[in-house]
Amino acid sequence: MVWGLLFHPQSPETEAIASLLADVLVLSAAVFSLVAALVVASLVRPRRARGEPEGRRILDAKAARARIEAIWTCVTVIVLGGLFLLTVRAMAKIDAPLEPGTAPDLVVTGHQWWWEAQYPNGVVTTGEIHIPAGHRLLVRIDSADVIHDFWVPQLARKMDAVPGLDGYIWLEANKPGRYQGMCSEFCGAQHAWMHFVIIADSEADFSSWLKSQAQPATQPSGSAASEGARLFLEKKCGDCHAIAGTAAKGGNGPDLTHVLSREFLGAGIARNTPETVALWLTNPQAAKPGNRMPDPHLSDAEASALAAYLGTLK
Template sequence: MLAAPLAGCGGNWQSALDVYGTSAISLKHLIILIVAVCSLVWMLVLIALIAALWRSRDARPVSPEPGRERRMTIAVTGAVVATVLIIGTFTVMSFVATRALTVAGQDDLTIRVRGLQWWWGLEYIGPDPSSRFETANEIHIPVGRKVRLKLEGLDVIHSFWVPSLAGKQDLVPGRPNELTIRAEHAGIYRGQCAEFCGMQHAHMSLLVIAEPQDDFDKWTATQRQTAAQPADEQTAAGLQTFLAKPCAACHTIRGTAAVGTTGPDLTHVGNRRTIAAGLFETTRGSLAAWIADPQTIKPGNNMPMVPLTPDELRAVSAYLASLK
């Protein structure tokens, strides 16, 4: 059973209080503690204020009480000491909780995450260069294992945030960052760019799919394979159209002559749950709509309109949908 079900196409369920990752659990406990302590301090301040107003309701001058100044000095000193202790404790606890976001071992699964306007490029890095592969907008990880994310911003500042698994971390051009995540339960967790990065910032989401190790191994074995060969006349025509048009200059489909690096790797695009960084569920119809008019669907993105006849559009969408 999935621990964190995805709500709808692309999902809209993400909360820092609905946690299933080690780091996220620590951060949740820290948030609850800080809110509880601050609420207690707020109530004590209000009680002190009400008491002071109640005592001063009689405006007649009174003679100074013996020892009053000393008691006030003790009260103020105690409040200052308590404030310093609370802030110091919060600082230490915050350091301990956030330090876990970047603690990783040499044997951890490593994924390079590139933030671009407005999608996520992913490269699974293994000890053997031949085992590496690329995908986009959908991260698969094994349950119960630490995963090191090497974060890189290639155009503007982005921020990687999957609140159910970990805190957020910025992707700054020219300054690599790292983030460690670990899912304790199988599930589909929605993530989002948390730093305003342009007009389609709201449409820059991703999915993290945590699954048992055996399922993860099967997925990675599939991802390392080259694209499936066309199985019928229409998909064969789609491949030829894809290679003949500017599509091949921007996208890679391993096992074909398409080796572009500007756009996402499409070798197994038909196997992804969404396209356009979570904008649509991956179906042949949504692929056709995206190819036909990407600027109306996601204005400002870097994919140009490629003139295609209706037959060519049907063939290309059929071919891409077949890339499982």
């Protein structure tokens, strides 16, 4: 997976940004070269001979000076005017206007420190957000607590997630693939690990994924997993985490209905393996220092029963 935008824009919106960025970089290089050339020219000029009167040259040439200054200023204004036009044009392309009242195709909510995505059919997922490639989606960006920023460098502009203020962006991927995203506004202790992935699927893959995510959680089979399901409610895990099809309906933590289908835990801090799950259950602050999950104080037997239950949530 390639990070960053400059060399690999993957949507019409980021192609517009990259092309403007290239213009700006070329222009900057040209201006810098001009200033550097002036400096170098003054460094290599032959030094004035000793005793020659100093410091009069400029005072003597007022008219010429005024003319040079006017030319320099006009050129700057014209170049910046051109840049402004390019800017406005690119803005119109990236932030294409939307019909008032258009419903978003996806609602993304920033939490300290993970991302939740909600689909119109009610599917809720965390951190690994599937979209159909080649479709332009309207995404609403919200925050549940502090200000975050939703950023997928290769696919879309940044948008701050501000409490009480809805932000909208167009999100689109030219072709199927995995595109890394991350929070880009400092949001507290674990700002560094607030990653997410946009997974652009073919249309068939996307609809089968959406269908499987819409299923409620599978009923646990086997004694350990059933015990885990009971413990999940008894230990009040359900106060923060939801598992569709059960009494667990909390909204402060990630939805765990299909937690096993996800590749990463803790917004990118670790892969989703049985060991990681066990660490989260027994010592959440070691799994991700500062995160909002309290230590559930589980015995070893309880922890392994819960792990067995979570292991069934495909």
